[in-house]
Amino acid sequence: MKALTLPLMAGLIAAGMTPALAQDLSIGLKSEATSMDPQFHQLSTNIQVAKNIFEALTTQDAVQKVTPGLAESWEAVDDTTWRFKLRQGVKFHDGSDFTARDVIYSFCRVPLVENSPSAFTIFTGGIADMQAEDDHTLIIKTKATNPLLPTDLWSLAVLSANALGAEDTVTFGTDGTCEGMGDVPQSHAFNSPDVAVGTGPYKLESYTRGSEMTVTRFDDYWGGKPDWERVVMRPITSDGPRVAALLAGDVDMIESPPIQDIKRIEGEGFHIVDALSNRIIYLHMQQVEDAPGIEGTDGKNPLLDPRVREAISISINREAIAERIMGGYAQPAGELLPPPMFGTSGRAVDTYDVDRAKELLAEAGYPDGFTITLGTPNDRYINDEQVAQAVAQMMARIGINTNVDASTASQFFSRRNALEFPIYMAGWGASSGDMSSPLKSLVATYNADTGMGPTNAGRYSNPDMDKVLIEAMATIDDSKRDEMLQQAETMVLDDFGIIPLHYEQTVWAMKPTLSYEPRVDQYTMATEVKPVAAE
Amino acid sequence: MIVYLVRRLGQSMLAIMAMAVLVFAGVYFIGNPVDVLINPEATQADIIATTQRLGLDKPLYQQFGIFIWNALHGDLGTSFVYGRPALDIIMERLPATMELAVVALFLSVGIGIPLGVWAGLRPKSIAGRTIMGGSILGFSLPNFWQGMLLILVFAVILGWMPAGGRGETTEFLGMQVSFLTWDGLSHLILPAINLALFKMSLIIRLARANTREVCMQDYVKFARAKGLSSRRVVLVHVLKNIMIPIVTIIGLELGSMVAFAIVTETVFAWPGMGKLLIDSINLLDRPVIVAYLMLTVLIIVAINLLVDVIYSLLDPRIRLSEMKG
Secondary structure, eight states, rough: OOOHHHHHHHHHHHHHHHOOOEEEEEESSSSSSSOTTTTBBBBBHHHHHHTTTTTTTTTTTTOOOOEEEEEEEEEEEEEEEEEEOSSOOOTTTSOOOHHHHHHHHHHHHGGGOOOOOOOHHHTTTTTTEEEEEETEEEEEEESSSTTHHHHHHSSSOBEEEETTOOOOOOOOOOOGOOBBBOOOOOGGGGGSTTTTOOOOEEEEEEEEETEEEEEOOTTTTOOOOOSSEEEEEHHHHHHHHHHHHHHHTSEEEEOOOOOOGGHHHHHTTTTEEEEEEEEEEEEEESSSOOOOOOEEEEEOOOSSSSSHHHHHEEEEEOHHHIISSSTTTTEEEESSSSSBBTTTOOOOOOOOOHHHHHHHHTTOOOOOEEEEEEEESSSSSSTTHHHHHHHHHHHHTTTEEEEEEEEOHHHHHHHTTTOOEEEEEEEEEOSSSSSSSHIIIIOOOOOOTBOOOOOTTTTOOOHHHHHHHHHHHOOOHHHHHHHHHHHHHHHHHHHTTTTOOOHHHHHHEEETTEOOOTTTTTTOOOOEEEEEEOO | HHHHHHHHHHHHHHHHHHHHHHEEEEEEEEEEEEEESSTTTOHHHHHHHHHHHHTTOOOHHHHHHHHHHHHHHOOBBBBTTTBBBBBHHHHHHHHHHHHHHHHHHHHHHHHHHHHHHHHHTTTTTTHHHHHHHHHHHEEEEEEHHHHHHHIIIIIIIIISOOOSSSOOOOTTEEEETTTSHHHHHOOOOHHHHHHHHHHHHHHHHHHHHHHHHHHHHHHHHHHTTTTHHHHIIIIIIIIHHHHHHHHHHHHHHHHHHHHTTHHHHHHHTTSHHHHHHHHHHHHHOOOHHHHHHEEEEEEEEHHHHHHHHHHHHHHHHHHHHHHHO
16 A cells, blocks of 8 residues: 555655755665675675675666576586676676686685684685686586585675785685785775775775765676665764664665664655565574473473474464554564565465464463563664563463563573573565575584584484474475475474564655665665656 | 872872773673674684784783783784774774864853853843753753754754754864864754763852852952943953862863763764774773773873963962972
């Protein structure tokens, strides 16, 4: 409904305003990139900023479908060999031509970046070899079968080998043993536009930490002329001042206005855009014998019984949470990723049924319920603590006396990873846009050797599901993999191994003269902001 | 004087050490920075590798030992988040905060003292009462709320000033400053007023009380009886004698303004050190937090030393007694 009325309103207001010189754009961001080096910190804030300047072999569209980027096409030659056809006639900001050497150089640099808080090596670690067949044909060999290679590549920015001082031939070697790399510039050097040279639609003009970053149009961009002459991105981390900056006209667009202010912003004639994100908010339950923080069960862990887990799930009125606490900016979830994203089955949301929940508890041997502690962060997700309070009250109605233990994100994640909570609420954004991401991280059996289940702080374990998942992760054929992922997800959800609550919605607010195609990955990208044609 | 200075420096070193221990332990107990920094998709092996690289796998006393050893060599550690020396990161932000604090100080002194003296000379007049009433507001309204209100009135409703940010900067004495261009100045005014309001109220009240006290003194009565112009009485006899407590307060407050302009910087998205501290605490960037607080202690100590020196210039009696100690 919103979508129908907004363009109309936008048009009316735009008609009444003086046509601004639609050449400059300024955006208020809610967090700041920690570096201009696109290979420094694997953090969404950094990535969304870097995407204006640097491109990758593949791109992901607004619904995270993988589409061609600097590679025009690709094919899997066999299970571990891929051939990429690179785009011809692409220029870097310094005027040099884009070739396979730049790609090899860029991937080689990833393990050489010093002090990275969260390195991009998780994407390059699986590459066994890279060979340039010619300037515009690249062969990539992986150590194991990786159907997600094209998806992963979108995270690896392509830098200019010339601007960074590489030798004429760069030869690939695993784990930072490449040859011909020259003297590799470290992240700090990227504050200079001479080093931060990419192929993207905008060139870096200046970057002042804490204050702003300015990019200007790259006239020789291969994908057509970008809409804005100049784009300024300013981090305004607190909600109130960010909204004020929009209302005062300091910036043209902001990300994540607080839900309670949206009505007011709309009332002032601004344009609100929202979309479902790939972030699922879920409850995870500790499914091991001696879980802490549970009382009234004679030392047993009731969460080991699937009936108890089901009772918890159907005791929650997800509609009410989405409507009242999230102000309508959330959607009740029945899966770990919103359909129709890759690997979803369209499973229905668990039906809210207090009576049935009580019966299930009684059947499981807990007619009088028990006492439990629910852990939640209070500054990480939209209205997180209020949601947890609501869940606690709903669980109390079926006899599970629930205490909410809310703490700041930095503390919460440490405590959660130390398995301090018998049940906790958290969120997961599938950066790959694919079901294997939440399955592998949240519910696969925890195993430090294979890297499975790193965020499975409920220690849920279902060996049958693990088997299907591991097989799916090594299947190149998309339709087969889709089917297997659906099967694996269904096994977990039938078992109530994890309880999905809702999908967050991401919101942007902007001047009525702008439009933005909202992205599921919650990124704010200047290239996707378009001026609305004046009437 | 030398003995006195040495003793003061010794005490300051102790304060800095105590600060380092407290902050180091405090941040350690809040949580593990790796849990916040690393991408959630990272595997257990990545997490272990990052923990080792940051040196967080070692026991606390070892981490602290390494930190002290490096600090003695002038290295306060490398930021977990930015991957660069913590001190560099802070120094990048220092000029912005300094500028804001100094401008706010000038505002609060330049407006506060005249208003306070006026109110002290004519305590029963309407102007005197209005000034005192206003200063109560400056005291009691919360800083962030004042800031939001300034933004609402002057940026959102009237549209005279920008709502935040620093605007254009120019190079001045090797620092980036914003008071030299109109764009920069317009960004500076609202946050400076916000930061100055509380201090201004403090100075008004202090100046008023002291003026009233000094006016009762015999030397002022004598000066008046001698037939000196009231201008001379106020500027020379009154003003000079009310300055000692005011200088003390200005010293203390300048320190706290530089160190803790956090609220103002957050509300106005001012890219200073205070905002850096908040961001660092949220990300558990321990090297930056520790370096920041140690630097803060250093600044406050230095300002207090300076205040002591100014005292002795204002009041020769202080010079004499300190010499002996």
